[in-house]
Amino acid sequence: KEYLHDFINSSNYKIDACIAIVKSDVQVLIEIVILHLEQQGNISLDDNTRYLLKSVDLAICHQKSPDLHTKLYSVLANLQSVGKEDFQLLLEINKQLTSKLL
Secondary structure: OHHHOOHHHOOHHHHHHHHHHHOOOOHHHHHHHHHHHHHOOOOOOOHHHHHHHHHOOHHHHHHHOHHHHHHHHHHHHOOOOOOHHHHHHHHHHHHHHHHHHO
């Protein structure tokens, strides 16, 4: 968590490094995403949030921490502004998650 304390300004390289460090403990990164979105007022997804959500395995998060997974989707559902890119990302995440859980 300390490594991504400035999540909004982190590079993709730094986010990738964090994903590699946590390996299957992706819930640590999902906690950061949720906190970040809540601190930003649940307005919209920024590039780093989109990148992280595309890059982590949310099926693992669902398996290890279903409550956190549910909270993530609750936060995403309450975004004030969802653009086409965000909608497409959420559809892709849902498609990947569904295929892994079936």
